[in-house]
Amino acid sequence: MVDPATDPLVEVLLHLFVGFGLGALIGLEREQSESGGTFAGSRTFPLFALYGGIVGSFFPTGLSIALGVLAVPLTVAYAGKIWYERDIGLTTLMAALLTVLLGAIAMQSDTGAVIAIVAGGAITVLLSVKDPIHEFADRIDEAERLASVKFILVVLVVLPALPDRSLDVLYGLNPRFVWLMVVFVTGLGFVAYVLGQFLEPEQSIALTGIIGGFVSSTATTVTMAEKTEQNETLYHVCAFAVVTASIVMFPRALVEIAVVNPNLLSRAVLPLGTMTVVGAVAAGALYWRTTSDETVEPGELQNPFRLRPALLFGVIFAVVLLVSEYAHEWVGTSGVYATAFLSGLADVDAMTITLSKLAAEGTVSTQVATTGIVIAAIANTLVKAALAWTLGTYRLGRLVSIVLGIVVVSGLVLLVVGV
Template sequence: MDWGQATHALLAALGIGLLIGAVRERQHGDIRTLQAGVRTHALLALLGAVAALLGTPVFLVALLAASLLAWSSYRVTAPHDPGLTGEIALLITVLLGGLVLKAQALAAALGVVVAILLWAKAPLARLSREVISDQEMRDALLLAACALVVLPLLPDTAVDPWQVLVPSKLWQIVVLVMAVGMLGHVAQRLVGARWGLPVAGFFAGFASSTAAVASFGRSSLADRALVAPAAAAALLANLASLLLLAAVIGTTSPALLRACAWPLLAAAMLLCACAALGLRAAPLDDLPQASRAKAFQLGHALVIALVIAAVLLLSEGLRQLFGQAGALAAATIAALAELQAGAVSIASPVVSGKLGLQTARWGVVALLAAAGLAKSVLAFLSGGPAYALRVGAGLALMVAAAATVSGLLPVA
């Protein structure tokens, strides 16, 4: 390493140490027993960089010395501050100082991340202790197990004679549904009561827009003054379902997502417009509180995966018997129960070259029409004519927008 590179590395290490030390000083500047502030962290970062310049053995000795320093610091502060954050920050500062010699950009980025984590002590404590409930923590652990334990164990090759069922792909759909449900639930709780109904509607759609339509229908029956906002919330749930549909299509076939981008965008804009009209019909201050219920339903995600598997088999069978028309018919039937299941059954043949993009795009429009019809009937049964009229009109305009754009714009 020449003189210029060494100078840049040392300056970067100094900057990392100053940043971390400044945050520690700001967070604990009123505590007389603060063991390491701006100067200490800056010196430790330079120690790591200089030691790394002198070689691995010297760096290991420097890291050991920093560890002894952290241990002695903890012995002093443990009686009134048993936490280890400050001591861990000492060691990380030395490590980042050494990392600057090999990956300066990475070391700088990690330094910023460490500073943010140190600064966000109070917000993170509030998030984990007050905002997130025990049920949500259990849901997060379940999601992590499904994504990080179960998914890597599943095979990524087809397990059926027709080569359409790939366990890892099906489980990715399960994880996707659970993840967006968790994200939406936490976001809804953070927003608060003022935007409870529209936020609840939007994020509930990631878990199940069908269930959201039925739930808001029951709310509108209980209080007829909530018909308009409940219908708007149901339409926002379908907007979330539309976004999830795009994510599922993009996961399975990016080419089909590009072909459907403008029709799906037009459908989403119509849903937003109809929902906005409904939200103007009632004061936002009367909206209900956000729920602390489960963030997602594992059973619902599993049902989606099972329906997708069944539809893939049915679609392949009908395709072999009746060609592309049979595959589209099977997908449309599946969309009556689960929109995402039909989407995968259309996107998968596109990937294998068995279905053209133009035909597949019209298949997606047919899925929206089938799902809209099923949810309009459900809205009538759960919320009555007034609620169903608003929900059905919004869904019909969504389908009309998608069909119009599909007819006007050819597939690129």
């Protein structure tokens, strides 16, 4: 007796249903948004997916011909749409072609079905956020637009051109790896920046700290400190934003470790995770003490896609990488820890990625790498407390120091017990 789970016919029908479902999802979005108009809607898009699925399953070599055949009626329908509706947008037409391809991809294999589901979901989300995307584009001024374009061009041009090997002239540095980490860290900040534009963090003190922490926790601390100088009664909400921005650094470091050296993650997750939880509980207590009318704008978040800060981070990262490696070779573990503390005063990302890479190469042990990362995080946390004292009011400095002090102590305890 044939097992239904392994029956080829059942498998084909399931994959065909996946494609049909994706077509229906995209079609519903097009019809509800009224973007498809008379061109295509909730019935036509599932048919596009079935067309691609049937051709992809039974006539895979003729898929390109099938797309060409479909292009004829699509062109006629699109021309009619322009004539009757005076709308020359290509979004719905491209969605139709992609839906055909999704149907074909879903039929290839289980992996193809998963890829089709992910791509179909992304297409649906992209189609449904038309207004927010246009609003976001309108908010970007000319200077930010040029900065982003220059950065992206440099990434696309420079990254492939850099050699992917250690160079003696650079004291053993791999230039492509250094630049790839610059792009990665900047990309994390840019994701938070985009979220900040969509979610308007100035209307939520929680988002002020979280998004500010991913973009620049130091800048958020300085901004909040200056706010308390202007209005001392805001010290509770400003302290919450500073603490939140500071503890975001710990999960951000875990993300960087997971990307650079996943094997180190299991060891680093306990100290950094504990510091995150302790900080989050303390921040929650601050939030509870904050009255509902205590709202504050965090200040303008700058687009992280700027060439000069990216190059500066690249230089810092390269120097930290070299100093850490040679410090371990010449002085031993104590040299790594000293470098971690000094580097952490300015930037945690560089030290986190550096020690993750050195641990992956076997240059330092996982224990030394984890301890060094925690030391860098503690040093940077102390800097935030110092900035709150120096630039803010006495109440802000005291409150931030108490809360971040508890976080630092939790990290130190874990280091002392040898975690």
